[in-house]
Amino acid sequence: MMKALAVLWVALLWAPIAADAAERIDPQQAFDRLSAGEIVLIDIRDPSEWEDTGVPKGAVLLSMYIDGGLEAFIGEIDKTIGREKPIALICASGGRSRSLQWRLGRNGLPNTLNVTEGVVGGTFTQGWKRRGLPMEEYDGD
Numbered sequence: 001m002m003k004a005l006a007v008l009w010v011a012l013l014w015a016p017i018a019a020d021a022a023e024r025i026d027p028q029q030a031f032d033r034l035s036a037g038e039i040v041l042i043d044i045r046d047p048s049e050w051e052d053t054g055v056p057k058g059a060v061l062l063s064m065y066i067d068g069g070l071e072a073f074i075g076e077i078d079k080t081i082g083r084e085k086p087i088a089l090i091c092a093s094g095g096r097s098r099s100l101q102w103r104l105g106r107n108g109l110p111n112t113l114n115v116t117e118g119v120v121g122g123t124f125t126q127g128w129k130r131r132g133l134p135m136e137e138y139d140g141d
Helices: 002-019 027-035 047-053 069-081 095-106
Strands: 040-043 087-090 112-115
Touching (some): 027 040, 027 087, 040 069, 087 095
Parallel strands (some): 087 112
Protein backbone atom coordinates (compact mmCIF):
# COMPACT_ATOMS: atom_id res chain seq x y z
CA MET A 1 0.00 0.00 0.00
CA MET A 2 2.78 2.45 0.90
CA LYS A 3 4.60 1.65 -2.33
CA ALA A 4 1.45 2.34 -4.34
CA LEU A 5 1.00 5.69 -2.58
CA ALA A 6 4.62 6.59 -3.23
CA VAL A 7 4.26 5.79 -6.93
CA LEU A 8 1.06 7.85 -7.12
CA TRP A 9 2.74 10.78 -5.36
CA VAL A 10 5.69 10.72 -7.79
CA ALA A 11 3.32 10.49 -10.77
CA LEU A 12 1.32 13.49 -9.59
CA LEU A 13 4.44 15.46 -8.82
CA TRP A 14 6.05 14.90 -12.22
CA ALA A 15 2.94 14.90 -14.42
CA PRO A 16 3.01 18.66 -15.11
CA ILE A 17 6.70 18.52 -15.95
CA ALA A 18 6.43 15.53 -18.25
CA ALA A 19 3.24 16.77 -19.90
CA ASP A 20 4.86 19.88 -21.32
CA ALA A 21 8.24 18.45 -22.25
CA ALA A 22 7.47 18.63 -25.97
CA GLU A 23 5.32 21.75 -25.66
CA ARG A 24 7.79 24.34 -24.48
CA ILE A 25 9.61 27.10 -26.25
CA ASP A 26 12.29 29.51 -25.14
CA PRO A 27 11.75 33.28 -25.20
CA GLN A 28 13.46 33.76 -28.56
CA GLN A 29 11.27 31.10 -30.18
CA ALA A 30 8.20 32.68 -28.57
CA PHE A 31 9.16 36.10 -29.91
CA ASP A 32 9.79 34.71 -33.40
CA ARG A 33 6.48 32.84 -33.46
CA LEU A 34 4.60 35.82 -32.00
CA SER A 35 6.12 38.11 -34.63
CA ALA A 36 5.10 35.67 -37.37
CA GLY A 37 1.53 35.61 -36.05
CA GLU A 38 1.73 31.90 -35.24
CA ILE A 39 0.89 32.14 -31.52
CA VAL A 40 -0.85 34.30 -28.96
CA LEU A 41 1.43 35.15 -26.02
CA ILE A 42 -0.31 35.52 -22.65
CA ASP A 43 1.56 37.09 -19.72
CA ILE A 44 -0.06 35.35 -16.75
CA ARG A 45 1.78 37.22 -14.00
CA ASP A 46 0.22 39.49 -11.41
CA PRO A 47 -0.33 43.15 -12.40
CA SER A 48 2.25 44.23 -9.80
CA GLU A 49 4.82 42.16 -11.69
CA TRP A 50 3.81 43.76 -14.98
CA GLU A 51 4.33 47.14 -13.33
CA ASP A 52 7.74 46.20 -11.88
CA THR A 53 9.31 44.72 -15.02
CA GLY A 54 7.17 45.78 -17.94
CA VAL A 55 5.61 43.23 -20.28
CA PRO A 56 6.71 41.45 -23.45
CA LYS A 57 5.68 43.56 -26.42
CA GLY A 58 2.59 42.09 -28.04
CA ALA A 59 1.59 39.96 -25.06
CA VAL A 60 -2.01 39.71 -23.94
CA LEU A 61 -2.19 40.49 -20.22
CA LEU A 62 -4.35 37.96 -18.42
CA SER A 63 -3.32 37.23 -14.87
CA MET A 64 -3.67 33.66 -13.66
CA TYR A 65 -4.91 35.19 -10.40
CA ILE A 66 -8.17 36.34 -11.99
CA ASP A 67 -11.24 36.23 -9.76
CA GLY A 68 -13.09 33.00 -10.43
CA GLY A 69 -9.98 30.86 -10.85
CA LEU A 70 -9.23 28.54 -13.73
CA GLU A 71 -12.79 28.53 -15.05
CA ALA A 72 -12.77 32.34 -15.31
CA PHE A 73 -9.31 32.29 -16.91
CA ILE A 74 -10.50 29.86 -19.60
CA GLY A 75 -13.64 31.97 -20.07
CA GLU A 76 -11.51 35.06 -20.69
CA ILE A 77 -9.43 33.17 -23.25
CA ASP A 78 -12.59 32.09 -25.06
CA LYS A 79 -14.09 35.58 -24.89
CA THR A 80 -11.09 37.70 -25.84
CA ILE A 81 -8.55 35.48 -27.60
CA GLY A 82 -10.25 32.38 -28.93
CA ARG A 83 -8.70 29.02 -29.66
CA GLU A 84 -7.64 29.41 -33.28
CA LYS A 85 -3.92 29.76 -32.58
CA PRO A 86 -1.69 28.04 -30.07
CA ILE A 87 -1.39 29.93 -26.80
CA ALA A 88 2.03 30.52 -25.26
CA LEU A 89 2.03 31.21 -21.52
CA ILE A 90 4.75 33.29 -19.90
CA CYS A 91 5.34 34.10 -16.24
CA ALA A 92 8.45 35.35 -14.41
CA SER A 93 10.66 32.27 -14.78
CA GLY A 94 8.59 29.47 -16.32
CA GLY A 95 7.26 27.63 -13.27
CA ARG A 96 3.77 29.04 -12.99
CA SER A 97 3.27 28.94 -16.75
CA ARG A 98 4.30 25.27 -16.81
CA SER A 99 1.80 24.46 -14.08
CA LEU A 100 -0.99 26.46 -15.72
CA GLN A 101 -0.23 24.86 -19.08
CA TRP A 102 -0.79 21.45 -17.55
CA ARG A 103 -4.03 22.56 -15.85
CA LEU A 104 -5.36 24.10 -19.06
CA GLY A 105 -4.58 20.93 -20.97
CA ARG A 106 -6.51 18.89 -18.42
CA ASN A 107 -9.46 21.28 -18.83
CA GLY A 108 -9.93 21.38 -22.59
CA LEU A 109 -7.10 23.65 -23.83
CA PRO A 110 -4.38 21.27 -24.98
CA ASN A 111 -2.91 23.64 -27.58
CA THR A 112 -0.74 25.58 -25.13
CA LEU A 113 2.98 26.19 -24.91
CA ASN A 114 5.14 27.05 -21.91
CA VAL A 115 7.71 29.80 -22.43
CA THR A 116 10.65 28.50 -20.47
CA GLU A 117 12.78 31.07 -18.64
CA GLY A 118 9.82 33.46 -18.45
CA VAL A 119 10.15 37.23 -18.53
CA VAL A 120 12.95 37.70 -16.00
CA GLY A 121 14.66 34.31 -16.07
CA GLY A 122 16.51 32.80 -13.16
CA THR A 123 19.97 32.04 -11.88
CA PHE A 124 20.95 30.04 -14.95
CA THR A 125 18.54 31.45 -17.53
CA GLN A 126 18.16 34.86 -19.11
CA GLY A 127 14.46 35.20 -19.72
CA TRP A 128 12.73 37.43 -22.23
CA LYS A 129 13.97 40.73 -20.78
CA ARG A 130 17.68 39.90 -20.33
CA ARG A 131 17.75 38.43 -23.84
CA GLY A 132 16.93 41.94 -25.02
CA LEU A 133 13.60 41.01 -26.57
CA PRO A 134 11.09 43.86 -26.94
CA MET A 135 9.35 45.00 -23.77
CA GLU A 136 6.83 47.73 -23.08
CA GLU A 137 5.73 49.48 -19.93
CA TYR A 138 2.55 48.39 -18.23
CA ASP A 139 0.15 51.33 -18.28
CA GLY A 140 -2.23 49.97 -15.65
CA ASP A 141 -5.08 49.13 -18.00
